[in-house]
Amino acid sequence: MPKTLIVLTGPTGIGKTSVGIKIAQYFNTEIVSSDSRQIFKELNIGTAVPDKHELAAVKHHFIQTHSINENYNASRYETEALALLEELFKTRDIVVMVGGSMLYIDAICKGIDIMPDADPEIRAALKKQLEDNGLEDLRLQLKTIDPEYYKTVDLKNPARIIHALEISIQTGKPYSSFRSNQTKTRPFSIIKIALNSEREILHQRINLRVDQMVKTGLEEEARSVYPKKHLNSLNTVGYREWFAYFNGEITREKAIELIKRNSRRYARKQITWFRKDDKVSWFEPSQIKEIIGYIEAQLR
Protein backbone atom coordinates (compact mmCIF):
# COMPACT_ATOMS: atom_id res chain seq x y z
CA MET A 1 0.00 0.00 0.00
CA PRO A 2 1.50 3.36 -1.02
CA LYS A 3 1.98 5.97 1.67
CA THR A 4 -0.09 9.11 1.24
CA LEU A 5 0.04 12.53 2.85
CA ILE A 6 -3.24 14.40 2.72
CA VAL A 7 -2.49 18.13 2.90
CA LEU A 8 -5.40 20.26 4.05
CA THR A 9 -4.86 23.98 3.74
CA GLY A 10 -6.61 27.26 2.96
CA PRO A 11 -6.86 30.80 4.28
CA THR A 12 -6.79 31.66 7.97
CA GLY A 13 -10.15 31.32 9.71
CA ILE A 14 -11.77 29.14 7.04
CA GLY A 15 -12.18 26.14 9.35
CA LYS A 16 -9.25 23.87 8.58
CA THR A 17 -8.97 22.52 12.14
CA SER A 18 -12.39 20.91 12.35
CA VAL A 19 -12.37 19.59 8.78
CA GLY A 20 -8.90 18.17 9.35
CA ILE A 21 -10.08 16.31 12.42
CA LYS A 22 -12.98 14.79 10.51
CA ILE A 23 -10.67 13.61 7.75
CA ALA A 24 -8.15 12.20 10.22
CA GLN A 25 -10.89 10.39 12.12
CA TYR A 26 -12.32 8.96 8.93
CA PHE A 27 -8.93 7.52 7.94
CA ASN A 28 -8.11 6.63 11.54
CA THR A 29 -4.86 8.54 11.53
CA GLU A 30 -3.02 11.49 13.09
CA ILE A 31 -2.53 15.15 12.22
CA VAL A 32 0.75 16.92 11.52
CA SER A 33 0.29 20.67 11.83
CA SER A 34 1.86 22.90 9.18
CA ASP A 35 1.24 26.13 11.03
CA SER A 36 4.27 28.31 11.67
CA ARG A 37 2.71 30.00 14.72
CA GLN A 38 0.67 27.28 16.40
CA ILE A 39 4.00 25.57 16.82
CA PHE A 40 4.89 27.97 19.66
CA LYS A 41 3.93 26.92 23.16
CA GLU A 42 3.75 30.52 24.44
CA LEU A 43 0.98 31.36 21.95
CA ASN A 44 -2.53 30.03 22.11
CA ILE A 45 -5.49 32.33 21.63
CA GLY A 46 -4.04 34.50 18.87
CA THR A 47 -2.86 31.54 16.83
CA ALA A 48 -6.18 29.70 17.17
CA VAL A 49 -4.61 26.51 18.48
CA PRO A 50 -7.08 23.58 18.43
CA ASP A 51 -8.96 23.37 21.73
CA LYS A 52 -8.79 20.57 24.34
CA HIS A 53 -11.58 18.55 22.76
CA GLU A 54 -10.10 18.84 19.31
CA LEU A 55 -6.67 17.82 20.53
CA ALA A 56 -8.23 14.87 22.36
CA ALA A 57 -10.20 13.75 19.32
CA VAL A 58 -7.13 13.22 17.14
CA LYS A 59 -3.44 13.11 17.99
CA HIS A 60 -1.81 16.35 16.78
CA HIS A 61 1.88 16.95 16.13
CA PHE A 62 3.79 20.25 16.02
CA ILE A 63 1.20 22.05 18.13
CA GLN A 64 2.86 24.19 20.82
CA THR A 65 6.02 22.10 20.72
CA HIS A 66 8.63 24.84 20.33
CA SER A 67 9.47 28.10 22.02
CA ILE A 68 9.22 31.58 20.58
CA ASN A 69 12.83 31.97 21.75
CA GLU A 70 14.02 29.42 19.20
CA ASN A 71 14.94 30.66 15.77
CA TYR A 72 12.51 28.40 14.06
CA ASN A 73 12.20 28.37 10.29
CA ALA A 74 10.87 26.44 7.30
CA SER A 75 14.03 24.39 6.89
CA ARG A 76 13.97 23.12 10.46
CA TYR A 77 10.33 22.30 9.98
CA GLU A 78 11.16 20.36 6.82
CA THR A 79 13.73 18.27 8.68
CA GLU A 80 11.60 17.62 11.75
CA ALA A 81 8.30 17.04 10.00
CA LEU A 82 9.86 14.71 7.44
CA ALA A 83 11.42 12.65 10.23
CA LEU A 84 8.08 12.47 11.99
CA LEU A 85 6.28 11.44 8.80
CA GLU A 86 8.75 8.63 8.32
CA GLU A 87 7.88 7.37 11.79
CA LEU A 88 4.15 7.71 11.29
CA PHE A 89 4.22 5.96 7.93
CA LYS A 90 5.78 2.91 9.57
CA THR A 91 2.47 2.06 11.17
CA ARG A 92 -0.06 3.67 8.84
CA ASP A 93 -0.60 4.46 5.20
CA ILE A 94 -2.25 7.84 5.51
CA VAL A 95 -1.30 10.96 7.46
CA VAL A 96 -3.13 14.27 7.41
CA MET A 97 -1.25 17.56 7.36
CA VAL A 98 -3.30 20.59 8.41
CA GLY A 99 -2.18 24.20 8.30
CA GLY A 100 -1.93 27.38 6.29
CA SER A 101 1.77 28.20 6.34
CA MET A 102 2.55 28.28 2.67
CA LEU A 103 6.30 27.93 2.79
CA TYR A 104 6.12 25.17 5.40
CA ILE A 105 3.80 23.14 3.20
CA ASP A 106 6.08 23.65 0.22
CA ALA A 107 9.07 22.64 2.31
CA ILE A 108 7.41 19.28 2.88
CA CYS A 109 5.85 18.80 -0.54
CA LYS A 110 8.60 20.24 -2.73
CA GLY A 111 11.56 20.66 -0.41
CA ILE A 112 13.86 23.62 0.02
CA ASP A 113 17.55 23.75 -0.77
CA ILE A 114 20.22 22.94 1.75
CA MET A 115 22.08 25.93 3.08
CA PRO A 116 23.18 27.13 6.48
CA ASP A 117 20.99 29.08 8.89
CA ALA A 118 21.66 32.78 8.76
CA ASP A 119 24.24 34.05 11.23
CA PRO A 120 22.40 36.52 13.50
CA GLU A 121 25.43 38.81 13.76
CA ILE A 122 25.82 39.09 10.01
CA ARG A 123 22.11 39.74 9.66
CA ALA A 124 22.26 42.46 12.30
CA ALA A 125 25.21 44.09 10.56
CA LEU A 126 23.39 44.06 7.22
CA LYS A 127 20.30 45.54 8.84
CA LYS A 128 22.39 48.35 10.22
CA GLN A 129 23.96 48.87 6.83
CA LEU A 130 20.47 49.14 5.35
CA GLU A 131 19.52 51.75 7.95
CA ASP A 132 22.71 53.76 7.57
CA ASN A 133 23.34 53.58 3.84
CA GLY A 134 20.05 52.56 2.29
CA LEU A 135 18.93 49.72 0.07
CA GLU A 136 20.98 50.80 -2.94
CA ASP A 137 24.16 50.13 -0.98
CA LEU A 138 23.06 46.52 -0.35
CA ARG A 139 22.01 46.13 -3.96
CA LEU A 140 25.45 47.11 -5.23
CA GLN A 141 27.06 44.70 -2.84
CA LEU A 142 24.81 41.89 -4.06
CA LYS A 143 25.54 42.78 -7.67
CA THR A 144 29.23 42.18 -6.97
CA ILE A 145 28.90 39.06 -4.83
CA ASP A 146 26.08 37.32 -6.68
CA PRO A 147 25.36 38.89 -10.07
CA GLU A 148 23.22 35.91 -11.06
CA TYR A 149 20.77 36.28 -8.18
CA TYR A 150 20.86 40.05 -8.63
CA LYS A 151 19.24 39.54 -12.02
CA THR A 152 16.18 37.74 -10.64
CA VAL A 153 15.74 39.06 -7.10
CA ASP A 154 13.09 41.63 -6.23
CA LEU A 155 15.42 44.62 -5.91
CA LYS A 156 12.90 46.53 -3.83
CA ASN A 157 12.63 43.85 -1.17
CA PRO A 158 15.21 44.38 1.61
CA ALA A 159 14.49 40.99 3.21
CA ARG A 160 15.43 39.13 0.01
CA ILE A 161 18.59 41.10 -0.58
CA ILE A 162 19.73 40.82 3.03
CA HIS A 163 19.18 37.08 3.02
CA ALA A 164 21.14 36.56 -0.19
CA LEU A 165 23.96 38.67 1.20
CA GLU A 166 24.11 36.98 4.59
CA ILE A 167 24.32 33.52 3.04
CA SER A 168 26.90 34.66 0.49
CA ILE A 169 29.02 36.38 3.12
CA GLN A 170 29.00 33.63 5.71
CA THR A 171 29.64 30.80 3.24
CA GLY A 172 31.93 32.64 0.86
CA LYS A 173 29.83 31.30 -2.01
CA PRO A 174 27.13 33.16 -3.93
CA TYR A 175 23.62 32.59 -2.63
CA SER A 176 22.45 31.48 -6.07
CA SER A 177 24.85 28.54 -5.95
CA PHE A 178 22.68 27.04 -3.20
CA ARG A 179 19.53 27.33 -5.21
CA SER A 180 18.84 24.17 -7.21
CA ASN A 181 15.37 25.17 -8.34
CA GLN A 182 14.43 21.51 -8.19
CA THR A 183 11.53 19.75 -6.54
CA LYS A 184 12.62 17.00 -4.18
CA THR A 185 10.95 13.63 -4.48
CA ARG A 186 9.28 12.24 -1.39
CA PRO A 187 8.73 8.61 -0.37
CA PHE A 188 4.97 9.24 -0.20
CA SER A 189 2.35 10.62 -2.52
CA ILE A 190 0.54 13.84 -1.78
CA ILE A 191 -3.09 14.88 -2.10
CA LYS A 192 -3.64 18.60 -1.69
CA ILE A 193 -6.95 20.06 -0.61
CA ALA A 194 -7.71 23.70 0.10
CA LEU A 195 -10.76 25.14 1.78
CA ASN A 196 -12.31 28.42 0.71
CA SER A 197 -15.60 30.30 0.74
CA GLU A 198 -17.08 33.33 -0.86
CA ARG A 199 -14.85 36.23 0.13
CA GLU A 200 -17.55 38.04 2.10
CA ILE A 201 -18.23 34.94 4.19
CA LEU A 202 -14.54 34.42 4.83
CA HIS A 203 -14.23 38.02 6.01
CA GLN A 204 -17.20 37.59 8.34
CA ARG A 205 -15.62 34.48 9.81
CA ILE A 206 -12.32 36.24 10.34
CA ASN A 207 -13.86 39.32 11.94
CA LEU A 208 -16.00 37.19 14.24
CA ARG A 209 -13.07 35.03 15.23
CA VAL A 210 -10.96 38.05 16.15
CA ASP A 211 -13.78 39.38 18.34
CA GLN A 212 -13.93 36.01 20.08
CA MET A 213 -10.18 35.97 20.60
CA VAL A 214 -10.39 39.35 22.24
CA LYS A 215 -13.20 38.13 24.48
CA THR A 216 -11.24 35.10 25.58
CA GLY A 217 -8.19 37.11 26.57
CA LEU A 218 -5.98 37.82 23.58
CA GLU A 219 -4.89 41.14 25.08
CA GLU A 220 -3.53 39.44 28.21
CA GLU A 221 -1.81 36.80 26.12
CA ALA A 222 -0.11 39.49 24.05
CA ARG A 223 0.87 41.32 27.22
CA SER A 224 2.51 38.17 28.56
CA VAL A 225 4.91 38.03 25.61
CA TYR A 226 5.27 41.80 25.22
CA PRO A 227 8.77 41.81 26.80
CA LYS A 228 9.92 39.65 23.88
CA LYS A 229 8.18 41.66 21.21
CA HIS A 230 11.36 41.94 19.12
CA LEU A 231 11.39 38.19 18.39
CA ASN A 232 10.60 37.17 14.84
CA SER A 233 8.15 34.62 16.14
CA LEU A 234 6.10 37.49 17.56
CA ASN A 235 6.12 39.48 14.36
CA THR A 236 2.70 37.98 13.95
CA VAL A 237 -0.83 39.16 13.22
CA GLY A 238 -2.74 39.30 16.49
CA TYR A 239 0.30 40.25 18.56
CA ARG A 240 2.18 43.03 16.80
CA GLU A 241 -0.97 45.17 16.81
CA TRP A 242 -1.28 44.84 20.59
CA PHE A 243 2.39 45.75 20.94
CA ALA A 244 1.69 48.97 19.05
CA TYR A 245 -1.18 49.64 21.45
CA PHE A 246 0.98 48.87 24.50
CA ASN A 247 3.59 51.24 23.09
CA GLY A 248 0.96 53.96 23.03
CA GLU A 249 1.10 54.26 19.26
CA ILE A 250 -2.53 53.34 18.56
CA THR A 251 -5.79 52.96 20.48
CA ARG A 252 -7.13 49.62 21.67
CA GLU A 253 -10.00 49.84 19.18
CA LYS A 254 -7.55 50.55 16.38
CA ALA A 255 -5.45 47.54 17.38
CA ILE A 256 -8.45 45.22 17.16
CA GLU A 257 -9.47 46.73 13.84
CA LEU A 258 -5.94 46.22 12.49
CA ILE A 259 -5.86 42.60 13.63
CA LYS A 260 -9.00 42.03 11.57
CA ARG A 261 -7.63 43.84 8.55
CA ASN A 262 -4.25 42.14 8.69
CA SER A 263 -5.90 38.74 9.08
CA ARG A 264 -8.01 39.44 6.00
CA ARG A 265 -4.91 40.45 4.07
CA TYR A 266 -3.04 37.39 5.24
CA ALA A 267 -5.94 35.23 4.08
CA ARG A 268 -5.81 36.89 0.66
CA LYS A 269 -2.08 36.27 0.43
CA GLN A 270 -2.62 32.60 1.25
CA ILE A 271 -5.34 32.28 -1.39
CA THR A 272 -3.04 33.87 -3.97
CA TRP A 273 -0.29 31.40 -3.09
CA PHE A 274 -2.47 28.29 -3.19
CA ARG A 275 -4.22 29.41 -6.37
CA LYS A 276 -1.06 29.06 -8.40
CA ASP A 277 -0.55 25.49 -7.16
CA ASP A 278 -2.33 23.36 -9.74
CA LYS A 279 -2.13 20.30 -7.46
CA VAL A 280 -4.66 21.90 -5.13
CA SER A 281 -8.34 20.95 -5.25
CA TRP A 282 -10.71 23.47 -3.71
CA PHE A 283 -13.73 22.80 -1.50
CA GLU A 284 -16.14 24.65 0.73
CA PRO A 285 -15.54 23.88 4.42
CA SER A 286 -18.98 22.24 4.59
CA GLN A 287 -18.21 19.72 1.83
CA ILE A 288 -16.88 16.97 4.09
CA LYS A 289 -18.50 14.19 2.07
CA GLU A 290 -17.17 15.57 -1.20
CA ILE A 291 -13.69 15.91 0.28
CA ILE A 292 -13.65 12.33 1.57
CA GLY A 293 -14.99 11.16 -1.78
CA TYR A 294 -12.31 13.05 -3.64
CA ILE A 295 -9.56 11.59 -1.42
CA GLU A 296 -10.84 8.05 -1.86
CA ALA A 297 -10.97 8.48 -5.61
CA GLN A 298 -7.36 9.69 -5.55
CA LEU A 299 -6.26 6.78 -3.37
CA ARG A 300 -7.54 4.22 -5.82
Add this chain to the structure above:
RNA sequence: GGUGCCAUAGCUCAGUUGGUAGAGCAACGGACUGAAAAUCCGUGUGUCCCUGGUUCGAUUCCAGGUGGCACCA
Protein backbone atom coordinates in the same frame (compact mmCIF):
# COMPACT_ATOMS: atom_id res chain seq x y z
C1' G B 1 -46.99 70.47 7.15
C1' G B 2 -43.19 74.83 6.10
C1' U B 3 -38.12 76.46 5.29
C1' G B 4 -33.03 75.50 4.61
C1' C B 5 -28.93 72.21 3.62
C1' C B 6 -27.23 67.62 1.57
C1' A B 7 -27.25 63.24 -2.08
C1' U B 8 -20.28 61.56 -6.20
C1' A B 9 -16.17 54.62 -5.31
C1' G B 10 -17.66 49.67 -0.17
C1' C B 11 -16.99 54.05 3.79
C1' U B 12 -15.71 59.37 4.84
C1' C B 13 -15.42 63.17 1.50
C1' A B 14 -13.07 66.53 -2.50
C1' G B 15 -14.05 68.26 -7.46
C1' U B 16 -15.74 69.59 -12.30
C1' U B 17 -16.34 78.52 -14.22
C1' G B 18 -20.97 72.67 -18.39
C1' G B 19 -16.52 68.61 -22.14
C1' U B 20 -18.68 61.54 -18.20
C1' A B 21 -14.33 62.45 -11.95
C1' G B 22 -10.11 61.82 -7.42
C1' A B 23 -8.06 61.53 -2.22
C1' G B 24 -7.72 58.79 2.47
C1' C B 25 -9.32 54.32 4.51
C1' A B 26 -11.31 49.70 3.02
C1' A B 27 -10.96 46.34 -1.09
C1' C B 28 -8.71 43.68 -5.19
C1' G B 29 -4.50 41.37 -8.15
C1' G B 30 0.56 39.57 -8.01
C1' A B 31 5.75 38.01 -6.37
C1' C B 32 7.87 34.56 -3.06
C1' U B 33 13.64 28.93 -1.09
C1' G B 34 16.27 29.37 6.54
C1' A B 35 12.06 36.11 8.87
C1' A B 36 6.83 33.11 5.28
C1' A B 37 0.95 35.12 10.15
C1' A B 38 7.46 37.53 7.39
C1' U B 39 8.97 40.74 3.31
C1' C B 40 7.86 43.24 -1.23
C1' C B 41 5.26 45.01 -5.86
C1' G B 42 0.94 46.57 -8.50
C1' U B 43 -4.56 48.21 -9.37
C1' G B 44 -9.77 53.14 -8.96
C1' U B 45 -13.21 49.18 -8.61
C1' G B 46 -18.30 54.75 -10.36
C1' U B 47 -26.00 54.80 -13.69
C1' C B 48 -21.73 61.39 -9.91
C1' C B 49 -29.99 59.57 -6.30
C1' C B 50 -34.31 59.47 -10.13
C1' U B 51 -37.26 61.93 -14.09
C1' G B 52 -37.76 65.84 -17.19
C1' G B 53 -35.94 70.82 -19.13
C1' U B 54 -32.08 74.22 -21.18
C1' U B 55 -27.62 73.00 -24.17
C1' C B 56 -23.76 70.61 -29.60
C1' G B 57 -22.88 68.39 -24.78
C1' A B 58 -25.55 67.98 -17.88
C1' U B 59 -22.55 64.61 -12.56
C1' U B 60 -22.28 70.18 -12.74
C1' C B 61 -27.42 74.91 -14.42
C1' C B 62 -33.17 74.86 -13.83
C1' A B 63 -37.87 72.28 -12.29
C1' G B 64 -40.22 68.26 -10.07
C1' G B 65 -39.72 63.67 -7.40
C1' U B 66 -37.38 60.45 -3.72
C1' G B 67 -34.28 59.80 0.56
C1' G B 68 -31.43 61.95 4.72
C1' C B 69 -30.22 65.90 8.25
C1' A B 70 -31.36 70.58 10.76
C1' C B 71 -34.59 74.31 12.24
C1' C B 72 -39.72 76.22 12.52
C1' A B 73 -44.57 74.59 13.38
